[in-house]
Amino acid sequence: MKTRQYLLSLLLYVTYFGISGCTAVQPWERGNLAKPHMALDANALHTSLSQHNYSSREGAAGGNSAEGGGCGCY
Known part of the structure; x- marks a missing residue:
């Protein structure tokens, strides 16, 4: 029973941190990502x-x- 609670809390923390890492990028910030x-x-x-x-x-x-024959042609 304790293992199940541990796994459930671990899953909850992983989900929380995974969702909190997602964010919307504003149009004026996209230029920095395109460098x-x-x-x-x-x-x-x-x-x-x-x-x-x-x-x-x-x-x-x-x-x-695909494989080549060593001559550069396929």
Whole structure:
């Protein structure tokens, strides 16, 4: 019985803190979130080309496309 109360209170705290972390972003604040240094990948094109080259050289599945033969073609 005590374990059940513990789990229920833990679930309540996790839910409370999860909901309190959500907030509405005002239109004038969205510019701060759109800055380049806030992006997960600063240079997406360079990363994509690097992954393509790596998977082509390895001749194996690179995790983002089909297998290659080592020649760069798919």
